[in-house]
Amino acid sequence: MSKGLRDLNLKDILFGxxxxxxxCLVIIWFPLNERTLASINPAFQGIFVFGVQEVxxxxxxxxxxxxLWNKWAGGASGFLLGSIYALWYGLYGSMSPSxxxxxxxxxYLLSAMLIGYMAGALNQKSAKFSRLLxxxxxxxLAGGLFLFFTEQQATPLLVYGEYGFFVTMTPRLVFGxxxxxxxxxxxxxxxxxxxxxxxxxxxHA
Numbered sequence: 001m002s003k004g005l006r007d008l009n010l011k012d013i014l015f016g017x018x019x020x021x022x023x024c025l026v027i028i029w030f031p032l033n034e035r036t037l038a039s040i041n042p043a044f045q046g047i048f049v050f051g052v053q054e055v056x057x058x059x060x061x062x063x064x065x066x067x068l069w070n071k072w073a074g075g076a077s078g079f080l081l082g083s084i085y086a087l088w089y090g091l092y093g094s095m096s097p098s099x100x101x102x103x104x105x106x107x108y109l110l111s112a113m114l115i116g117y118m119a120g121a122l123n124q125k126s127a128k129f130s131r132l133l134x135x136x137x138x139x140x141l142a143g144g145l146f147l148f149f150t151e152q153q154a155t156p157l158l159v160y161g162e163y164g165f166f167v168t169m170t171p172r173l174v175f176g177x178x179x180x181x182x183x184x185x186x187x188x189x190x191x192x193x194x195x196x197x198x199x200x201x202x203x204h205a
Contacts, residue, residue, distance in 0.1 A: 077116055141176065
């Protein structure tokens, strides 16, 4: 049954307006306070200025859409969000002549598309947690390996060695476990909301 404006409640306002606005403000706070973060610890600059946007845009969202919807939704969202992230990342470093020609910019785009498409292709809309977990972890692993490969083709070489491999792979492997859990919770909630009522409840409705 469709809901009208009168059915709007406080929960809808909270999850439809307040929560997404807070999330956006938190994300943008880090780039706006980049110098402050760098003065505290230079590592914070990479983690919060680039890292948060990276894992949300080109790992979490494509993987989640792939698991919940299908490979086309996952791949398309990965392509779009990967393009936006690569563009922003490229413009951020545009003062450096070698930055724009960095092969890893293309790697961000393609790895996001790969993660979303592979998650959907492997899961095939399954609600079983074991398959969700397998699909998410394998797609995160594949996307991370592909990105690290493209990073090794960049000139100059900015991400390399054991530390570079760790930084590239860890968030994708972690989200390969976390996102399937989130997907399972969403599917369980949807199943509960669509569960048919008992005949007695239908009579009194």
